[in-house]
Amino acid sequence: MDQPTLDLSVDAAALTAQLVDFRSESGDEKALADAIESELRMLPHLTVDRDGNAIVARTDLGRTERVLLAGHIDTVPIAHNVPSRLDAHGVLWGCGTSDMKSGVAVQLRVAATVPEPNRDLTFVFYDNEEVAAELNGLKRLAENHPDWLTADFAVLLEPTDTKVEGGCQGTLRARVETTGRRAHSARSWLGENAIHKAAPVLARLAAYEPRNVDIDGLTYREGLNAVMVDGGHAGNVIPDSCAVTVNFRFAPDRSEEEALAHVQEVFEGYTVVLTDSAPGALPGLSDPAAAAFVEAIGTEPAPKYGWTDVARFSGLGVPAVNYGPGDPKLAHTREEHVATAAVLEAENKLRAWLTS
Structure with a gap:
């Protein structure tokens, strides 16, 4: 099988397929991390840093507010569901389509296509989310480089069916x-x-x-x-x-x-x-940045049932919500898939929020 490549000029749905075709089971993310780093370093409006297989890219435009968009690049073990497959109904099948390479694709597209956002942006792509907490790349970043994670508000692009889910249990x-x-x-x-x-x-x-x-x-x-x-x-x-x-x-x-x-x-x-x-994470929806995000997305917010890395941001004093394409009930299943329309919706709504 030929080594897959990344092309940030394609839309987020097509980019999701490219990301899925990179095998990146927890602990084996290097090839994908290398590709993400290479693509981001070609974008002149971003400063890029790396810790292990975690990549952090930032704008520095002097905006009054900084928003952090985060997603993990690892998947659970592949279950004969790679490479990706697009069916006639616009549904993309494959390991990580929902959890959470479609969310990562949205991050990458925003990084590539919004060079002058209305808020400064930090993009975090991290490893080892699907395994023991002590291996989690976001935990490592918080310990080694807490300054890289400084922000006024964070969005974790975990699958939520394109609804805003506040905090977590x-x-x-x-x-x-x-x-x-x-x-x-x-x-x-x-x-x-x-x-x-x-x-x-x-x-x-x-x-x-x-x-x-x-x-x-x-x-x-x-x-x-x-x-x-x-x-x-x-x-x-x-x-x-x-x-x-x-x-x-x-x-x-x-x-x-x-x-x-x-x-x-x-x-x-x-x-x-x-x-x-x-620990859980408070939703923080009363924070002005969070309220503006909920209004921009245009859906009624819901509580997050389950634990996600928004709790790590809460521990850093950064209000955070979950928002991303994909059905969380499909995560880790052999039948994992995502509707390409949902991926494009998330891409367009985030771009509109950051450029309006």
């Missing part, structure tokens, strides 16, 4: 542990069954009533659910340990510490061991 996982005494199952009265002791944990989850929280006119629904039960040693042994792993998706008005305290309160009397957590 936080997420926490913890093990709720029980202990017992091991015994032979033929003499079960000599033991204490730790799995049986977990029954009240499940009962509390079944009875749990999650909050609905209104923030900036958006309603965030929380959820606390068992996602895994771990216990048992053999088919003839009374288990002496059991753990129910719970996942708490919490509204962004809670901090990680407050979320953990809430889970500990729900499971008072049990050992609760935190395994991982990530």
Whole structure:
């Protein structure tokens, strides 16, 4: 197969196909990062920097406001869905079409075709979003070059079906542990069954009533659910340990510490061991830059159910929203696809917002 190329003179839909044809599974983004860097360095109105396989390009026109457009260039492992395929209905199929090479294509087109925007622009293309958080290229940039990410407002071009989604939920996982005494199952009265002791944990989850929280006119629904039960040693042994792993998706008005305290309160009397957590992000739609963006896009904003890297921008004090072409429900599927009309819509709306 010939090495794919990038041509920023084509529209965002055609550019999406070119991006998809670059294999860029997490950890293997170098070829695509090289191509993006090469194309951006040919644009005289941009200053380009690189950290690993993350590329940052900026205008410096002295505008009173700076907007950051961000997207990750990696994909999940390819599932026999590369190269891209355009069908007769204007639908582009292939790995990353929705998550999120169509959003990256929109970024690149804006970078190439808006040399004098009404706001200064920063474009961030980063690696390793689809894997462990410690490998995330945006996290690395925030640690190594926080000045590169300075902005008044950020748009993360994750797939949202071309709707504005504000902020994101936080997420926490913890093990709720029980202990017992091991015994032979033929003499079960000599033991204490730790799995049986977990029954009240499940009962509390079944009875749990999650909050609905209104923030900036958006309603965030929380959820606390068992996602895994771990216990048992053999088919003839009374288990002496059991753990129910719970996942708490919490509204962004809670901090990680407050979320953990809430889970500990729900499971008072049990050992609760935190395994991982990530903060949510407030929508920030009352910020003037965010409000102007929502007005320019022209759709009713919605809350983001799930976690995205807008939380990293929130941690840097930068209001951020999610907005991009593609259906998030198609992300990571073998049938991943995007309507080319949606890609062109996102390209045109962003260009209009930045030039009006």
